[in-house]
Amino acid sequence: MYDTTRTETAVSQQDIKISASNVQVFYGDKQAIKDVNVGILDKTVTAFIGPSGCGKSTFLRCINRMNDTIDSARIQGEIRLDGQDIYDRRVDPVQLRARVGMVFQKPNPFPKSIYDNVAYGPRIHGLARNKADLDGIVEAALRGAALWNEVKDRLAEPGTGLSGGQQQRLCIARAVATSPEVLLMDEPCSALDPIATSQVEELIDQLRERYSVVIVTHSMQQAARVSQKTAFFHLGNLVEYGDTDDIFTRPQDSRTEAYISGRIG
Amino acid sequence: MTGLAFALLLSASLAAYMINRRAALALRDRGERLHSLGMFHGLYGLLLILVPAVVVTILWIMLQNGVINTLTMSSLPDGALADMANPQLVLSEIQSLAQGRVFGTPEPWKLEAAERMNDLRANSAWLMVAVVAALSAILLLVSRRQVAAAFRARQAVERIVMGLMITCSLVAVIVTFGIVFSLVFESIRFFQMVPLTEFLFGTRWEPQMPIRADQIAAEGAFGVLPVFLGTLVITFVAIAISVPIGLMSAIYLNEFADRRFRAVAKPILELLAGIPTVVYGFFAILTVAPALRAWGAALGIPVAPNTALAAGGVMAIMLIPFISSFADDALSAVPRSLRDGAIALGATRSETVLNVLFPAAIPGIVGGVLLAVSRAIGETMIVVMAAGLIAKMTLNPLDSVTTVTVQIVTLLIGDTAFDSPKTLAAFALGLMLFIVTLFINILALRIVRKYREQYD
Incomplete structure (x- = not known):
């Protein structure tokens, strides 16, 4: 088992945004995550890679407590966001999710206008004092998602009418609009064509300046392109975690090597 | 042989x-x-x-x-x-x-x-x-x-x-057309005796006609407005009661109830749909109407024995499972990804339902409500038992009103001559009912189709 000390000695303690220790997740009797320990850095893109069913999405969904919506899911261990245990009973999951945004595999814009899609989070969290304020937040979020120029003249049109890549960037804008600290992305490009994918990847690179981004991906090329840190999951274990360059050029574990060279997966 | x-x-x-x-x-x-x-x-x-x-x-x-x-x-x-x-x-x-x-x-x-x-x-x-x-x-x-x-x-x-299947589907269509044609022909005979304008815009409905020359009876008046108004009042009462209850129960069962409660409550709710309407009629006339009258007396409000409220209220109970199951289907059809999207943004469950699921489900719900309206308009047994017989121009739900369906039944019961306007009026009423419900159904289907979000 890989030990996390290498990372923690390499970076100073304040840079760790999310730290997980001894996290185990069960769906009913089936154990999906086995004893994961990891420190995810602020202002960094961290990629989770691994074969299907290895638990990387499950672990991602622990970070904003989305697994709470699944009745049979049970989680043990500790996940801390800025030192605060997010599974503490005093933590409101609804508030947590405003701090930890999420973008899903399939673009899922609400059946509302483009403007209302982006304004939804700020509205329910009361982030805008007035209409002008809200307009500003929406514009900033759409600019942040590199979508503003394409949609600024049709903000009242339904978000579902955009193309797939635009819809995904709309969903990113929607997540960004609540000014989260962490952005979780669950295979955000798997439903997109190559051009839309490269646009979203470019966007992810820019998002790194302001957020801690965690991205689950099936594409090792994508992980290599966008991330600075990579975590390799296999059969519910976190096998290896380190700098992306190291993982792809000098993997420590034989399973990691087997995966990135295409022998398992 | x-x-x-x-x-x-x-x-x-x-x-x-x-x-x-x-x-x-x-x-x-x-x-x-x-x-x-x-x-x-x-x-x-x-x-x-x-x-x-x-x-x-x-x-x-x-x-x-x-x-x-x-x-x-x-x-x-x-x-x-x-x-x-x-x-x-x-x-x-x-x-x-x-x-x-x-x-x-x-x-x-x-x-x-x-x-x-x-x-x-x-x-x-x-x-x-x-x-x-x-x-x-x-x-x-x-x-x-x-x-x-x-x-x-x-x-x-x-x-x-394939030919056999085409024939089978044509049978249903042909029978429908046959029914419509028989309604139309009898109605044409009626309109030869009573002018269309009097039927559509008359405010008096007194279909009693002398059958023999020596009988002393009313001379007959065939203004459909009071009858139709009665149908509208009862339908309005039924929809006003059943839509909120059906909708809320669907939302609760779909979004909030845990699986065990849902497994028990949903079949019970659907059981309501299986109760024969004549039993609802009983309930209306023997339980609801006297209770309403007693409450009215206690409050000093005059309440008729056959109120629109009793008939419409019981009809509402009949419609609850109908609306609830339509709304339930519509809510279930909203993809899980939308739900997750809202929750991941930090929305509470009720915010998710209200702001995201409900708007996405509204076409299905509106379609269900419109179908419920056309059922309420065409419902017969409950109103035959619980509504009145006299056509009155009133909007008061505590008054006694009659409905189109009740009038059709009473016109065709008993000794009837098939060439008297009294009998033929039933066909004209039936035709009108058919046209109204047809338009409501078409509207419902168009709404469902037009506003249905395309989720792939």
């Missing part, structure tokens, strides 16, 4: 199946490459006999009475009908005689005619069996000759089955 005909055609078609299948298999055994499996050759023979023979038999049974009656009547001795005002009566008498029911002492020419009728019947039956047998034999030969390696029996069977 009919039984014999059916036995014949059934055994002929089964024989065709065996013979053709065996013939096809024999071809295959001789080394020929068959296009279709032996079973399809057999099925082709079976269907080729079964379908036309059944059609011929049924047509024969339907048409033979008319032909026999005409033949019997035309063979009566000259002058026998001369002193008869109504030949139809003579025919009925002959028919009774032919079936062995003798009243009084009939004239000898009638007895003769009855005997001739029985002969014709017997001949017709034998002729039918003969025709069916001949037809089956010919088709058997035809299908047997078609068995060949290159014959596409599989496609031929498919075409026959």
